[in-house]
Amino acid sequence: MREKDFQLNIPAEIGEQLQLKPETSVKLVVKRNRLVVQLEEPRLQLFQDKVLLWPVLTALFVSLGFYLYSLQQRLRTIKLVGDYSLATAIIVLGVLMGTALFAGFFIRGRHDPENHFSQNVYWRNFPVIVLSFALILGLLLVGSMWLLGVLFKGASFGILTASIILFAFGVVTNAVMIYFALVVDAGVLSTVLILVIISGVIIAMAVNNQKYWWQHNLSFLGTSGASSGWQFNATLIFSALLMIALIDYLFVRLQESLPQTRRLLILRGLLTLTAFDLGLVGVFPNNISSHALHDQVSVFLVYLIIALIVSVRWLLPQVTQDFLYLSYGIGVALVVAAVLFQVIGYFSLTAFEMVAFVLAFGWLLMLLDRIEALIDVGTEGLITRRE
Numbered sequence: 001m002r003e004k005d006f007q008l009n010i011p012a013e014i015g016e017q018l019q020l021k022p023e024t025s026v027k028l029v030v031k032r033n034r035l036v037v038q039l040e041e042p043r044l045q046l047f048q049d050k051v052l053l054w055p056v057l058t059a060l061f062v063s064l065g066f067y068l069y070s071l072q073q074r075l076r077t078i079k080l081v082g083d084y085s086l087a088t089a090i091i092v093l094g095v096l097m098g099t100a101l102f103a104g105f106f107i108r109g110r111h112d113p114e115n116h117f118s119q120n121v122y123w124r125n126f127p128v129i130v131l132s133f134a135l136i137l138g139l140l141l142v143g144s145m146w147l148l149g150v151l152f153k154g155a156s157f158g159i160l161t162a163s164i165i166l167f168a169f170g171v172v173t174n175a176v177m178i179y180f181a182l183v184v185d186a187g188v189l190s191t192v193l194i195l196v197i198i199s200g201v202i203i204a205m206a207v208n209n210q211k212y213w214w215q216h217n218l219s220f221l222g223t224s225g226a227s228s229g230w231q232f233n234a235t236l237i238f239s240a241l242l243m244i245a246l247i248d249y250l251f252v253r254l255q256e257s258l259p260q261t262r263r264l265l266i267l268r269g270l271l272t273l274t275a276f277d278l279g280l281v282g283v284f285p286n287n288i289s290s291h292a293l294h295d296q297v298s299v300f301l302v303y304l305i306i307a308l309i310v311s312v313r314w315l316l317p318q319v320t321q322d323f324l325y326l327s328y329g330i331g332v333a334l335v336v337a338a339v340l341f342q343v344i345g346y347f348s349l350t351a352f353e354m355v356a357f358v359l360a361f362g363w364l365l366m367l368l369d370r371i372e373a374l375i376d377v378g379t380e381g382l383i384t385r386r387e
Helices: 012-017 042-047 054-072 085-109 122-149 159-183 186-207 220-222 229-257 262-282 289-315 322-345 350-387
Strands: 025-031 034-039 077-079 156-158
Touching: 012 322, 054 085, 054 159, 077 159, 085 122, 122 159, 122 186, 122 229, 156 159, 186 229, 186 350, 229 262, 229 350, 262 289, 262 350, 289 322, 289 350, 322 350
Parallel strands: none
Antiparallel strands: 025 034, 077 156
16 A cells, blocks of 8 residues: 655644744654644653753762761761661752752743743743642652651661662652753643642541541541641642642633633632632641631532532533533532431441542542643644634
8 A cells, every 4th residue: 555645734823832943853642543643742851961860960079078078077888767767868859850850941941942841831820830849749758758768677787888779769860850841831730730649638537536536527537636636637748739829821721822801700710719728627627716617618619519510511621421420420419418417327437538639629620631632622723723
């Protein structure tokens, strides 16, 4: 069979929107029986412009400083885990190095015409994004050091060996953080949002396991009677800020391809208000002094979710029937859970809160994913009008 070459003409509007140049590299990808034109992924930059020197040189400088400090303290051996241990140095120094490099390369991406995510992120959201990745990095390092402590119980190293191990961990963590700074987008940010809130809640549950928090309610994890109430509340506040940053970015990009209508303004306002109210649940924990405020913001959060589910049919452009059925199904499930808790008494308060939280938060993430998909749909609309 004889092969044929085809030529693809990109409309001028899209070329100006994406700031395309004659030397800009693109590739054609087949996804779900659709031909998609993609810019070359920025991950290739990790192996260009001497980017790899940054994680290596930074880790070398820090590990050398760690070695000289250990010599000054006249240390001969360093424990793997515990106070003043190698694990502590890897966690603290790794987070500091990784966060600094992530922030630097993220800022650098704002001057890259092919990095459309960084360019559309407001500076007010920059600290939240950086701290989110720093938090995830810290949790991963803490988990890794805990696992190594279990596998190599009682291990200790000479200061030279410890410095080499620190250097190896530093190179890997630095390279990973630079990589994510180059490829971060709305999808990655949504994943980070999920990791932040799930990890924060799970850690709070694990720490308070001895106090039988589940016999009270989910909000007990944020009270003064909990062992790590501040961590649970901080997770809610931080997740709310991250969600606001994601909403901010999505609607800025959406305005580039779809006209800003009153429906989109209302949808953005409801989503932002929902994220803000989620943060207030953490600001006003279920303590005696703030019990009334906690209940009010929690009930208002439920009202906001219901309002979004009911109004998504009119507020979300190009909404599909499948998403509508899914939204209404989740709405019915929330009502059934409320009946099982308040009328029948089958659900305990803890079970009801956990079911309602999973359903509502999961639906919000799917809604944000749908809004992200509209950005590409809007671009397709430009092509159709051109033709």
